[in-house]
Amino acid sequence: MATASKTVPTDADVEAFFAAQPEARAADCRALAALMQRVSGHPPRMWGKMVGFGDHHYVYESGREGDIFEIGFASGAGGKGDISLYLTCDAGAHAALLTRLGKHRAGKGCIYIKRMADVDAGVLAELCEAALQEVRR
Numbered sequence: 001m002a003t004a005s006k007t008v009p010t011d012a013d014v015e016a017f018f019a020a021q022p023e024a025r026a027a028d029c030r031a032l033a034a035l036m037q038r039v040s041g042h043p044p045r046m047w048g049k050m051v052g053f054g055d056h057h058y059v060y061e062s063g064r065e066g067d068i069f070e071i072g073f074a075s076g077a078g079g080k081g082d083i084s085l086y087l088t089c090d091a092g093a094h095a096a097l098l099t100r101l102g103k104h105r106a107g108k109g110c111i112y113i114k115r116m117a118d119v120d121a122g123v124l125a126e127l128c129e130a131a132l133q134e135v136r137r
Contacts, residue, residue, distance in 0.1 A: 007068060009055075012046035025079035028116040032073055032083065035121060039128040040071055050074040050086065056135050070135050071128050082112040085124075087131035097127050 018029045033044045033051060040053040052069025059065040074084045088109055098106060102119035105112040111127070113119050 006048045007050060008047060009052070009069075010046045010048070014044045014046055014051060017046060017051065021075055022079040024115070025075055025083075028083065029073075029075055031116050031121075032085075035125055036071055036073070036128055039125050040132060042070070045069070047072065052086075054132075071131050082114060085111040085113065085127075087111060087127055088135050094127060094130055097123055097130070101127065 014033070018026045018033070020026075021029055029051070036051075036053045037043055042054040044051045044053060046052075047069055050069070050072050051074070052072035054070030055067060056070045057065065057067050069086070071088075072086045074086070076082055076084075082105070086109065098104070098111075100120060101111075101123045103114065104119060
């Protein structure tokens with residue numbers, strides 16, 4: 001039996017989520033949300049504990065399907081830990097951008113940063129645009 005996804009859009013207040021973060025992390029979340037909103041053309045929306053932009057329906061070869069945001073991020077619990085950027089672009093195909101991004105770690109489907117000051121916002125916007133182009137194909 002398949003389990004229901006916890007990553008679903010909710011009516012939770014995005015600003016309340018930001019306000020619950022420590023001051024510096026809240027500022028980073030607001031800056032990141034503004035960047036992603038500008039690039040995606042969609043307002044921020046809570047998807048469980050993640051902030052997402054846009055909607056994307058996916059279908060895997062296995063037949064499994066679901067809905068998720070086009071791009072988004074999550075702040076570590078209580079503002080501790082990394083900010084996880086969910087950009088479903090092929091990191092290998094965008095290696096040149098990642099080398100220009102600044103201080104980060106890359107995982108499968110995620111980029112992890114400590115704070116916005118560690119990265120080049122222009123390069124991050126380019127990565128977001130690349131992710132949107134891929135997911136919208």
